[in-house]
Amino acid sequence: MALPGPIRSALVVGLIYIFLVGVSSLAAGIKIMGQDTQESLFSAASNPIAALCIGILGTVLVQSSSASTSIIVGLVASRALNVDEAVPMIMGANIGTTVTNTLVSLGHIRQSNEFRRAFAAATVHDFFNVLAVMILLPVELATGLISNTAEWISGQLVGSAGTEWKSPIKAWVKQPVSGLESIWDALGTSGNVQGVFMVISGLVIILVALAFITRNMRSLVADRVERSVNAMLSRGGGTVALLLGLLITVAVQSSSITTSILIPLAGAGVIALRNAYPVTLGANVGTTITALLASLAASSPEALTVALAHTTFNVIGIFILYIIPIARNVPIRGAERLADIAVERRSMAVAYVAVVFIVLPLIGVAVLG
């Protein structure tokens, strides 16, 4: 539907409010469930590898790291998860979100050269995220680098963990969340059952609101996105590409949208893998804005810490795997090699998606969860 820009902008503001209501409802639902239920539900997340796998699977399921990380933030806000459990999940969400553009690249499977370029452009994002996790998860477990950094920033912004900060957003969304609780009350639910319904309501609200925010924002900024991609293609360097990837993703609230725009361009040979790579890195950082936004719906410094951990993880990953020249080529070469293999045996491309995004995470949760 062709809505005038100002009306669409107002609609987006309303949708963001609904999204925040969703996050708050999710947290409220978890709180209603009580300590015992929470512990039994989220016990799997105490193992960091299992938490990582849950992050991957959850994100593959909802096809959006913005949605999955917002849900994680909601869970931390309700204290069902702690920061240490949530950080590996956030890392998993980073990996899981790349499935969308990898699936988009499979659309080029019939044309060898086009598929090679498209699949490499999609999987360079996978390689970056997997390598970043392989490097930073052990470092995080050994030193708490990411969570400590995020906690420090959070402390500077809203105070230390265990305290409560007065988020104005939390106050704004309080009434509709109470209204939702009243509805479930009126329908005769209570205790865990009511908690489950509140959680389901929260999840539905988050997913639907995010989907509509993304759709409307894409329409609102399509002109700007098109113009800036053209500017980048004609004169852009790596830093420009990275910043544009970040800006576009912040604007459309979805890294999948940004990276999926790149795949047809890479397939058509309009953008080279080396130039597409920094755009995906910018998208990785840009997508963390949604979790930061979600943390505003909670009055918990821990929720903000987890959202900031998502940003910190991606920024440190860029420093390690992009700023250092020798490391920069690793994801690119890996993606090129994988694309060569995929072109030789197309079934390997499908197997790769199934194994990396579904089978391995399922095994991880089953064995370690």
Add this chain to the structure above:
Amino acid sequence: MVLAFFKGSSGDGDFEHIVTRSISMLADARHSFDLATLTLLTDADPASVAEDIRKTDERINEAEQDLRSELVVHVSVRGNADIGSVLGFTLLLKKIERIGDQAKNILELAEAGIQLAHSPEADDLLAERQVISALFAEASELLGNSDVGDDALSDYATRVEAIMAEHQAKMDGFMTSERPGKEVVPLAIYYRYLRRTVANLLGVVRSSSETFPHADYLDDGTVDTDD
């Protein structure tokens, strides 16, 4: 460059920018055509215009690549809502690019030592050149006018088709001519280039105004105007 993102909306979605640059490409193509034909039809030294024509051709090719890339970006960002226009413009750009190539081909005839200035057809050829050069200007006008009526398009098409039929008849005549090969072969080749040039001009006008599947063919579906 990152600031490009923050610049005010141009209200795109239409293809004004592509049309403007296409018109500029067409002006370049006309410039090359005028120079190349004049060189072949007069005693001018081909070396004096060769660099200009080749540089102009490179400029046309670069513009075509830039604009084609912009069209791919458009589809990637906005989806397939404008796919008909995008395909039409892709075809249009290719046709202008081919016109540039045909001007270069005419220059190459002159560079190969062909001189038509003293052939019996010299006056006709010069007159023909003026008519075709004017068709470039008309094509630009039709391309730039979004409200162009069917009558104007149909009138242009009728005249171009008549010229193409005339060129074909001349080529057929040269094939069976009793005149020496060194006289008629260059003329036949030259008319071939002229015919493709006007066919592509008609293609430019049609690509900008007709739905994609019809742009390559004349109304009876028998004559391919693409090259």
